Structures are given as structure tokens and as C-alpha cells.
């Protein structure tokens with residue numbers, strides 16, 4: 001381990017280290033890089049050979065790091081080394097195919113289809129407010145997709161985990177679909193919302209138990225259940241999952257079981273490299289969190305692409321910093337977006353770790369409120385008090401650092417100096433990123449903001465609604481992720497189910513007539529576009545183009561995917577909230 005620590009040190013870090021050796025925060029960040037594993041390293045070299053041999057058309061690098069080995073790694077490596085190669089590293093296609101067939105299993109065979117025991121084709125009390133027969137039929141079809149997306153880890157993985165990048169999670173789970181053959185952290189929140197609408201409480205709990213098992217082993221919830229995702233997390237929504245399950249089931253034992261893991265997760269996001277300290281314009285100190293992956297190499301699932309993107313950078317240190325920014329953007333769930341880029345046309349200008357994100361801190365605020373609530377109801381009053389105080393502190397921090405009184409929304413804060421030696425960042429209004437992103441409105445999803453309880457910002461929802469209306473983000477088929485058409489998937493013109501859902505639910509939770517009406521208007525547009533695309537293509541999509549009803553999304557580093565876990569969950573959750581009257585048209589108007 002010490003070797004990796006040493007290897008990751010940069011010259012200016014060493015200088016800092018000598019100068020301020022008593023300051024621990026100065027030392028921590030560059031220590032924070034996890035080692036790769038021999039299995040992942042081998043699959044990456046196979047990925048690179050496959051790209052050279054097969055060419056870039058229809059090439060998906062993730063496929064190769066998902067292949068299970070049929071034999072021990074040394075046996076497979078030695079057969080791979082013996083493949084005939086030309087000077088430029090290509091292998092004859094037939095030899096590569098034969099090698100893969102002999103030595104590797106098919107991607108996805110490390111999971112087996114799982115028949116959820118709590119699935120009923122037409123559950124009692126399913127979406128009672130959906131009266132329209134076309135919409136009801138469709139909703140039941142979406143509900144039945146849980147059967148296609150439910151999986152459990154194959155026995156082979158448990159028996160010989162060393163042959164697989166898939167992690168041996170203990171219980172059944174729901175995958176997003178298509179190339180995403182494993183469980184994903186933040187996707188699971190909306191999957192669970194859908195499962196709850198489908199009355200599949202055991203399936204929902206099983207997902208949470210799986211994520212908790214990751215905290216037991218790694219101390220945090222991984223981006224997804226693959227070894228190559230162990231260098232980062234994803235937007236932390238575990239407490240929100242537990243909260244929703246408890247709201248439906250009232251299961252106090254479940255809360256007792258989850259609470260210790262939530263405390264561990266809170267520590268992960270509020271210590272070391274994730275934690276930043278600010279001094280506001282009044283001289284008051286605040287703590288906030290950021291995304292920061294423990295990785296400075298190409299992401300194994302996209303290694304060929306990351307190396308290609310980094311090829312124009314000159315130094316090893318510039319490449320390492322870029323790789324960390326890529327992995328940190330993946331940790332944010334917004335991979336990739338102009339939100340993290342200095343120049344929206346150049347991916348190498350990613351500066352994810354220099355951005356203090358509004359949405360991440362809103363999620364952690366929710367985590368703090370949820371933990372305080374869980375501790376209260378399980379009789380742990382000192383933890384409840386501690387987290388209630390922590391939530392008040394984060395609200396004050398969000399008000400001071402992100403909130404913009406003129407624009408009536410929350411803006412990400414960009415660090416001008418991301419030096420690891422800087423202990424306290426001095427707040428400057430110019431450092432708020434004033435560009436429009438859907439994330440600027442995510443805090444309305446968090447109760448104190450939606451219900452106007454925040455001291456400084458009491459009654460803000462109406463102002464935020466006006467600001468959203470003027471933002472330019474509202475489109476005929478939903479809320480655009482940003483206003484910049486960059487070709488990145490978390491930018492214009494894509495609309496994503498999770499973002500739409502959080503904003504709509506926040507507006508509804510405001511308890512105002514106007515909030516509900518605006519939320520319902522956005523939800524109706526979103527439901528119609530999902531329905532139209534489903535009728536056209538027979539599938540639910542990962543993302544949609546908000547410019548036109550019925551158009552699926554695009555852009556990004558992989559072809560658009562279908563299935564799709566969070567999209568299905570959001571449709572069921574929205575139909576549960578708003579229903580669909582008999583005489584309301586479902587087709588695009």
C-alpha cells in the first residue's frame with residue numbers, strides 16, 4: 001500500500017508536505033488512490049487488443065471488463081500471450097474469437113434471472129388513480145419489466161469470486177438494463193420508488209441490504225457492483241431509499257439494521273478528500289462535500305476511450321489529474337457534462353473535483369435529516385440530536401455558499417484554488433457557476449426547502465418556481481439537463497428521469513396549489529414522451545430528448561440504452577402521485 005501512496009505523490013505535494021508536514025489535510029488527497037487488480041489489468045489489455053483488432057465501430061469497452069474467466073488468471077494470461085500478433089498489436093479476428101470462446105464466459109452470465117417472489121401481475125391497489133385504460137395497460141407492462149430486470153448473483157461467482165469482476169452481493173437485485181448488467185447505486189433509489197408503487201416491498205428491501213453489504217466491506221456504497229467500481233461512489237441516496245421503504249412498511253427493525261451503515265456512509269462523505277471548509281462573506285466557517293474519486297488511472301470500463309482522450313495531454317501528471325476528474329465525474333452520476341468542464345467543447349478541461357456541487361450537498365442534507373429521524377424513532381437520542389445539528393449546519397452552508405438571492409436558485413461553487421494545502425476557502429460571489437443546470441433546482445426536493453422551513457429562505461418555493469420558469473430548461477417533453485448542446489449525455493437536449501422526478505416531487509411537496517400544478521404539468525409531459533417512445537420502439541429508455549414528445553436521448557460515450565430501471569421507477573412513481581384521468585389524452589398533443 002505504501003508503494004501506491006508514494007507513487008501517487010506529485011512534486012508540489014512533496015513541497016507542501018515538507019513545508020506543512022504538521023497539516024494532515026495537505027497530505028491526504030494524493031494518498032487516496034486505490035490499487036487495480038491483476039484481473040482488471042488483464043481484462044483491460046484484452047479490451048485494448050479487441051479494439052485494435054475489431055476497430056471502433058460498435059465497440060463497447062465495458063463488455064470486456066465484464067467477461068468472467070473460465071480458468072485461473074495465469075492460465076488465461078498465458079494463452080492470451082501466445083496469440084499471434086502483428087507489429088501494431090492486432091490479433092487475427094478468428095484467433096481472438098476462439099480465445100474468448102475458450103477462456104472467457106459471456107458477459108452477463110455471472111448473474112441469473114431472478115423470479116421475484118413478491119411480483120404479482122396485477123397487484124391489489126396498484127396505481128389506484130390511473131383510470132385511463134390505455135395508460136393502465138401500459139403501466140402494467142412497465143410493472144412487468146421488473147421480471148426482466150431482476151437478477152441474482154450466479155453460484156459460480158460465490159464459488160470462485162477471483163474469476164469475476166462482478167461482486168458477490170448476497171440478495172436479489174434489479175439492474176438498469178442492456179449494458180448495465182449490475183446494480184447501480186443512485187439508480188436504485190428510483191428502482192425502489194417503482195418497486196414500492198408495484199407493492200414489491202421485499203424486493204425493495206433486498207436492494208438496500210445489498211448496498212449495505214458494500215458498506216460493510218468497503219466503507220461506502222460503490223458506483224456499481226463490479227470490482228472496477230470500487231474506486232468511487234455515486235450520489236448518496238441510501239438514506240432516501242431506507243426512508244421510502246419505512247414510510248410504506250413501518251418496519252422499525254429494518255431501520256435499526258440500516259442505521260449503523262448510514263453512519264459509516266455519512267463519515268465517508270464528510271471526511272478526508274470529500275470534505276471542504278469555507279469561510280462565508282460574514283466570516284462564518286462552513287463544511288460542504290464534493291465528488292473525488294480514489295483513482296488517477298483510466299476507468300477500466302472505458303479505458304480505451306479515456307486513454308484516447310488523454311493522449312493530447314503531455315505529462316504523466318496531467319494525464320493522472322484528468323483520469324481522476326473523469327472518475328470523479330462518474331462518481332457524480334453526471335458522466336459527462338459541461339457542468340464539470342472549463343471548456344464545454346473539450347473533455348480534457350474537466351475539473352470535477354474543483355466543483356462543490358449543489359445536488360450532492362442536498363443529498364447529504366437529506367441523509368442528515370433522515371439519520372436524525374431514524375435515530376429518534378429507534379430511541380438513540382444523542383445521535384438524533386447530533387444529526388439534527390449537522391443538518392442545520394449544512395442548511396446554513398448551502399444558504400451561504402450556493403443560494404443566489406437575485407437568481408433565486410442554488411449554484412454550484414467553483415474552487416479557484418483546489419490546492420490540497422488550502423485549509424479554508426474564502427467564498428466569493430463570482431465563483432458561483434451561474435449557468436443553468438437542472439441540478440440548480442434539486443434542493444426543492446429536500447423537505448426544509450420545499451416546505452419553506454429554512455430560516456433564511458422561508459417561503460422560497462414560489463421564487464424558485466419563477467426562476468425555473470425563466471431558466472430556459474422547461475421544454476415540451478420535460479426539463480433539459482442544461483442549456484449547452486455539447487454531445488455529452490448529461491447536457492442539452494437530454495432529460496433524465498431522476499432529475500425530472502426530484503424537481504416534480506419537490507414542487508408537489510411544497511404543498512402549494514401552484515407547486516402541484518407546475519409539477520403535474522411537467523410530469524404529464526414526461527409521462528407522454530415515455531409512452532410515445534414506448535409505443536414507437538417497444539422499450540423504456542435510459543434518457544429522452546426533451547425537445548420533442550416521443551424522442552429518446554443520445555450523446556455520450558456509449559449507445560443509448562433501454563430497459564430501463566430508473567425510467568420505469570419514475571413512471572410508476574409519477575402515475576402513483578398524479579394518476580391519469582379517463583378523459584386525459586395520453587398521446588403527444
Ligand SMILES: OC[C@H]1O[C@H](O[C@H]2O[C@H](CO)[C@@H](O)[C@H](O)[C@H]2O)[C@H](O)[C@@H](O)[C@@H]1O
Pocket residue numbers: 062176180184186187223224299301302330331333334335336558
Ligand atoms: O460506462 C460508462 C459509465 O456508465 C455509467 O454511467 C451511466 O449509467 C449509470 C447507470 O444507469 C448511471 O448511474 C450514470 O448516471 C450514467 O451516467 C457508470 O455509472 C459510470 O461509472 C461509467 O463510467
